[in-house]
Amino acid sequence: xxxxxxxxxxxxxxxxxxxxxxxxxxxxxxxxxxxxxxxxxxxxxxxxxxxxxxxxxxxxxxxxxxxxxxxxxxxxxxxxxxxxxxxxxxxxxxxxxxxxxxxxxxxxxxxxxxxxxxxxxxxxxxxxxxxxxxxxxxxxxxxxxxxxxxxxxxxxxxxxxxxxxxxxxxxxxxxxxxxxxxxxxxxxxxxxxxxxxxxxxxxxxxxxxxxxxxxxxxxxxxxxxxxxxxxxxxxxxxxxxxxxxxxxxxxxxxxxxxxxxxxxxxxxxxxxxxxxxxxxxxxxxxxxxxxxxxxxxxxxxxxxxxxxxxxxxxxxxxxxxxxxxxxxxxxxxxxxxxxxxxxxxxxxxxxxxxxxxxxxxxxxxxxxxxxxxxxxxxxxxxxxxxxxxxxxxxxxxxxxxxxxxxxxxxxx
Numbered sequence: 001x002x003x004x005x006x007x008x009x010x011x012x013x014x015x016x017x018x019x020x021x022x023x024x025x026x027x028x029x030x031x032x033x034x035x036x037x038x039x040x041x042x043x044x045x046x047x048x049x050x051x052x053x054x055x056x057x058x059x060x061x062x063x064x065x066x067x068x069x070x071x072x073x074x075x076x077x078x079x080x081x082x083x084x085x086x087x088x089x090x091x092x093x094x095x096x097x098x099x100x101x102x103x104x105x106x107x108x109x110x111x112x113x114x115x116x117x118x119x120x121x122x123x124x125x126x127x128x129x130x131x132x133x134x135x136x137x138x139x140x141x142x143x144x145x146x147x148x149x150x151x152x153x154x155x156x157x158x159x160x161x162x163x164x165x166x167x168x169x170x171x172x173x174x175x176x177x178x179x180x181x182x183x184x185x186x187x188x189x190x191x192x193x194x195x196x197x198x199x200x201x202x203x204x205x206x207x208x209x210x211x212x213x214x215x216x217x218x219x220x221x222x223x224x225x226x227x228x229x230x231x232x233x234x235x236x237x238x239x240x241x242x243x244x245x246x247x248x249x250x251x252x253x254x255x256x257x258x259x260x261x262x263x264x265x266x267x268x269x270x271x272x273x274x275x276x277x278x279x280x281x282x283x284x285x286x287x288x289x290x291x292x293x294x295x296x297x298x299x300x301x302x303x304x305x306x307x308x309x310x311x312x313x314x315x316x317x318x319x320x321x322x323x324x325x326x327x328x329x330x331x332x333x334x335x336x337x338x339x340x341x342x343x344x345x346x347x348x349x350x351x352x353x354x355x356x357x358x359x360x361x362x363x364x365x366x367x368x369x370x371x372x373x374x375x376x377x378x379x380x381x382x383x384x385x386x387x388x389x390x391x392x393x394x395x396x397x398x399x400x401x402x403x404x405x406x407x408x409x410x411x412x
Contacts, residue, residue, distance in 0.1 A: 004073065004189065005278040011069050028268045029053075029061045048252070058256055062264040066271050067219075070209075073187075073274070074201055075194040076221035078247040080255060081267065085184060085204025086112055087260035088218035090120075092180060092200055094258065095250045096148045098233050099125030103149045104142050106133045106163070108156040108382055111370040113182070117151075133163045136171060143175050148231060149200075153182040154191060154321075155307065155314070157356075158331045158366050158390040159383045162307055162314040162321060169197030176230040178246070184208075185327040185357070188221075189281050196321075199225045200246070205266075207357030208281060208327075211273025215266035222247045280359070280395060285325040287401060288393040294402050295332050300409045302333040302387065328357050330391045337386040339412050340365050344389070346408035349400060356392035361401050363391050 002010075034053045036042040045052035053059055063081050071079035082088050093116075097103065105117055107130035117128035129142045133152055150172050155162045165181070172179040181193055184203040188194075193201040203209070205217035228245035229238040237245035255261075289308050296304040307318035307326045318326050334340050344352055350361040354369065364370070371384050379385070393401065 007072055008069055008274045008277060011065065012072065026062055026065045026268065026271055028264050029056070030264050031060075032056050056264065057259060057261045060261075060264050060267070062271075063262050063267040066262075066267040066274075069271065069274055070219050070221065073189075074183075074221040075188070075192060076201065077224040077244070078222040078251075080220045080222075080247070080251055081205070081262040081270075082218045082220065082255065083260040083262050083266075084216050085182075085202065085206060085218040086116065087258075088202040088204070088220045089113060089182070090116060091250060091254055091258060091260060092202060092220055093121060093126070093149065095246060095254045096178065096231060096233065097121070097124075097126045101125075101146050101148045102127040102129055102144070103151060104129045104131055104139065104147060105151040106153065106156060106161075107131065108159045108161055109153060110157045110182075111366075111374075113153070114382075133168060134161070136164075136167055139168065139171055143171075143177065147175070147177055148233075149178045149180050151180045151182070153185070155185055155326060155329075157185060158329065158370075158388065160305055160307060160314070160326070160329060160331060162317045162326070164317065165196045165198070165321065172199075172227075173197060176227050178225065178227050178231070185329060186322060187277070187281065189278055190285075190322045190325050190327065193221070194223055199223055199227060205262075205270050205273075206355070208277055209273050210270050211276060211280070212359035213355050214269040214273065215263075217262050217266050217270055220250065222250070281325075281327070283395055284328045284357075284393055287395070287398045288326075288328055288330060290398045291391070291393050291401055291405070292330050294405070295330065298406075298409060300334070300412045302335065304330065304332045306330050328393045330393065331388055332391065333385065333387045334389060334412060335387060337365070337368065340387060340389055342411050343408050346411040347404055348407070349396065349404045350391075356390070358392060359395045361392060361394035361396060361404075363389060366390050 044050045045054050067079040067081050131138050131142050169179050178199040180200040181198045183201050184207050187208050201221040205219055224243035228234045234245045237249045241248045292306045292308045295301050307314040318324055350363050353362045354364055367384050367386050
């Protein structure tokens with residue numbers, strides 16, 4: 001059996017179609033529409049009775065190849081690629097929820113994800129219940145007959161909390177509620193959702209998958225589940241499609257109507273990224289461990305937070321869930337906002353920017369950027385302090401990263 005790195009490079013061999021002229025790279029099908037030999041074939045394609053391509057907002061050969069490889073990557077039953085990570089999240093919950101429903105989510109979320117749950121879904125009559133996922137009793141208490149999903153990030157960004165996924169999945173199974181996990185930071189290479197009872201997996205392709213922030217994109221990986229029979233919005237779909245009910249409703253209605261399609265050019269770039277993803281993640285994880293240890297022992301750093309540290313609350317869980325590799329993120333504390341700004345402005349190589357899982361090391365002050373519009377109490381509730389810095393470690397020579405941090409810390 002081939003290693004996943006080999007599978008992601010070669011994909012699934014398909015000798016039935018010679019249209020690619022034996023190209024070793026998937027062509028970019030930069031077209032809106034497709035031709036049919038007969039009107040009957042066109043009708044059949046629009047009814048979904050064939051795999052023929054009709055219109056690139058619905059499906060496209062380049063995007064389709066990316067979906068096949070991501071499906072392989074995550075061991076999923078289905079994969080749907082969309083225009084961004086936020087599009088992946090919004091398409092999932094619009095498919096699952098109707099007015100009067102609720103979802104349960106961790107209170108530690110990326111800024112736009114929190115905003116989508118707290119504001120956008122609320123405006124459509126869907127309640128988001130923000131719960132401390134480390135308290136399984138609280139999780140139980142917030143579930144009722146109208147709960148349609150449990151959602152969490154693994155690990156949380158930027159707090160780097162690793163939840164007990166097994167226990168949460170068991171609760172979701174007990175109540176027949178879909179478990180949705182944002183696996184952007186780890187990817188299936190470090191954390192395989194299919195082994196932990198996750199029903200739906202989302203990630204931002206912009207991060208590790210794109211191969212260096214070359215493009216924006218997102219993906220929804222769907223695992224076969226019987227839980228769809230307990231979702232009122234999917235009852236009729238389940239009677240028709242069974243364990244595929246969620247994906248069929250997502251693809252045939254929600255995705256098409258919202259129009260958040262991935263461009264063929266972006267899909268091409270993300271296919272290239274998949275060819276090197278395991279090498280890049282391995283290197284980034286090695287760099288992140290070295291930088292974490294450096295920060296943890298620096299006198300000018302108040303606190304370093306990472307599951308990689310032996311004294312971290314989440315160290316044992318990191319070993320259990322991911323084999324001790326937790327991606328590229330570190331957060332650490334300096335004295336205050338002014339000190340953070342002074343440090344960040346003194347950096348010479350590390351870039352000041354909002355992305356992560358980039359080839360370049362990048363740094364940001366979350367309180368004044370990603371969470372700028374939250375109140376002081378909301379930031380405190382989410383463990384976002386004025387002294388917190390989020391560092392995304394890149395692929396540069398690790399000593400160069402450390403040297404840049406060290407010279408900048410002298411300004412603190």
